[in-house]
Amino acid sequence: MEFMTALQSGLDEQKPSLFELLSEQQLGSLIPPSLRYLLAVATHRHPRYLLRVLNYFDELNALLSLLIERHYLKVYGGGFTENFYGLKRARVLRVKGGEVRRAQLGAPAERKLDESYDIHAASINMLGQAYQDRESFPAEGTVKQRAMWLYKWFLRKVYPSINAAYFFSLLAYNLAYLFDGSKYHSPFLWLIGTRIRRLNAADSRAIAMATQPKSASPSAGARPGQTPSIFSPRTMTGTVGPRLMSSLKILLPTSIFALKFLEWWHASDFARQLSRKANEGLELPPPIISGLPTTARNTKSGTGNEKPSLSRHDSGVDGPPISSTTGLPILTVPAPAHTDPNSAESTNTTSLCPICASEIQTSTAAQTGYVYCYTCIYKWVDGTHPRQEAFMEGTSSAEDEEDAKGWFEEGGGSRVGKWESGKGRDPVTGRRVLGGTNGLRRVMV
Numbered sequence: 001m002e003f004m005t006a007l008q009s010g011l012d013e014q015k016p017s018l019f020e021l022l023s024e025q026q027l028g029s030l031i032p033p034s035l036r037y038l039l040a041v042a043t044h045r046h047p048r049y050l051l052r053v054l055n056y057f058d059e060l061n062a063l064l065s066l067l068i069e070r071h072y073l074k075v076y077g078g079g080f081t082e083n084f085y086g087l088k089r090a091r092v093l094r095v096k097g098g099e100v101r102r103a104q105l106g107a108p109a110e111r112k113l114d115e116s117y118d119i120h121a122a123s124i125n126m127l128g129q130a131y132q133d134r135e136s137f138p139a140e141g142t143v144k145q146r147a148m149w150l151y152k153w154f155l156r157k158v159y160p161s162i163n164a165a166y167f168f169s170l171l172a173y174n175l176a177y178l179f180d181g182s183k184y185h186s187p188f189l190w191l192i193g194t195r196i197r198r199l200n201a202a203d204s205r206a207i208a209m210a211t212q213p214k215s216a217s218p219s220a221g222a223r224p225g226q227t228p229s230i231f232s233p234r235t236m237t238g239t240v241g242p243r244l245m246s247s248l249k250i251l252l253p254t255s256i257f258a259l260k261f262l263e264w265w266h267a268s269d270f271a272r273q274l275s276r277k278a279n280e281g282l283e284l285p286p287p288i289i290s291g292l293p294t295t296a297r298n299t300k301s302g303t304g305n306e307k308p309s310l311s312r313h314d315s316g317v318d319g320p321p322i323s324s325t326t327g328l329p330i331l332t333v334p335a336p337a338h339t340d341p342n343s344a345e346s347t348n349t350t351s352l353c354p355i356c357a358s359e360i361q362t363s364t365a366a367q368t369g370y371v372y373c374y375t376c377i378y379k380w381v382d383g384t385h386p387r388q389e390a391f392m393e394g395t396s397s398a399e400d401e402e403d404a405k406g407w408f409e410e411g412g413g414s415r416v417g418k419w420e421s422g423k424g425r426d427p428v429t430g431r432r433v434l435g436g437t438n439g440l441r442r443v444m445v
Contacts (some may be wrong), residue, residue, distance in 0.1 A: 018174060175235075
């Protein structure tokens with residue numbers, strides 16, 4: 001790149017290198033998708049107000065680009081991204097107006113056609129010929145249906161050839177411009193008779209004179225001693241509008257710097273180290289689940305070495321949760337517990353899966369906030385976990401249930417019709433998991 005720039009600098013100092021022009025085009029092509037992404041994120045938060053704006057993004061973006069490009073072409077002699085790279089558009093005498101309207105005509109039209117091709121033609125061209133010819137011309141349809149059929153036919157049959165010819169011509173112009181065979185690096189600039197040049201000292205002085213504020217003069221129609229309002233049309237078009245447009249020159253590099261900083265922040269280990277240090281020694285309590293009904297069954301406290309009742313084994317609810325639809329108790333498991341400083345026998349089980357009581361493998365979170373092994377929570381929500389089957393069949397013993405810290409009903413026998421197995425529910429709280437197994441989410445540690 002430096003070699004080609006050095007070759008060109010000796011011949012024409014105001015002629016920019018091809019790599020500067022390609023960088024400017026790349027920056028200009030990245031701005032609309034970035035704005036669309038930011039608008040989509042904001043629409044998720046406020047869909048009532050921004051959904052219509054997102055649906056008509058292309059039209060609004062074209063209108064906004066027209067206003068911005070008109071201002072920059074009029075004041076700075078080049079487009080928005082061209083001025084960012086210190087470039088301008090050299091005037092050609094044979095062009096009589098119309099450059100403002102044609103300055104950004106190619107990029108929005110090409111982007112709109114590419115999006116339409118991806119929607120209507122790209123997937124269909126991958127299928128067989130029989131499927132492609134299934135949709136016949138609606139001879140008896142409305143004008144809108146016939147126009148839409150012709151538009152899709154154009155995208156499938158004609159647009160790929162036109163697009164290929166355009167890119168081949170663009171490659172030819174780039175090569176010709178690179179080796180000083182042409183003054184234009186793009187066929188669109190050749191059509192409007194405009195070439196890109198670097199800004200010089202005279203251009204900087206002219207821009208400074210054009211952008212300096214005019215001397216204060218009493219506005220027409222204003223009373224003596226009356227200050228014109230900032231919302232008046234004359235003030236908006238003469239002062240506020242140009243300053244707002246010029247502030248985009250500062251907003252663009254600031255946004256690029258912020259984006260690069262965020263990319264570095266998320267890609268480096270520095271952020272992980274800070275978050276790890278901040279979380280050291282921080283013990284979060286399990287989520288508090290309110291509104292769970294309790295049973296009338298009360299546990300009897302034993303004395304000394306007596307074994308406590310096995311009617312419940314969790315530490316937060318006096319009895320199993322009751323289903324609001326069937327009225328049956330629901331099989332649950334105890335929540336993970338932190339170390340109790342007042343008890344020497346307590347252990348920290350927050351790193352263990354509440355279902356299998358082993359180290360968590362492939363951490364998966366339910367909608368209640370508890371984390372389990374992926375296989376355990378998937379089988380539990382699906383109702384096929386071995387613990388559920390053994391409990392409902394009554395084949396699990398009291399010792400097994402106590403060691404596994406699950407519910408146990410004294411008396412043995414099948415529990416079908418007496419208990420719910422917890423299918424479709426969270427194993428700890430007994431609450432339903434919305435979406436079933438599709439409501440589970442992997443936890444990236």
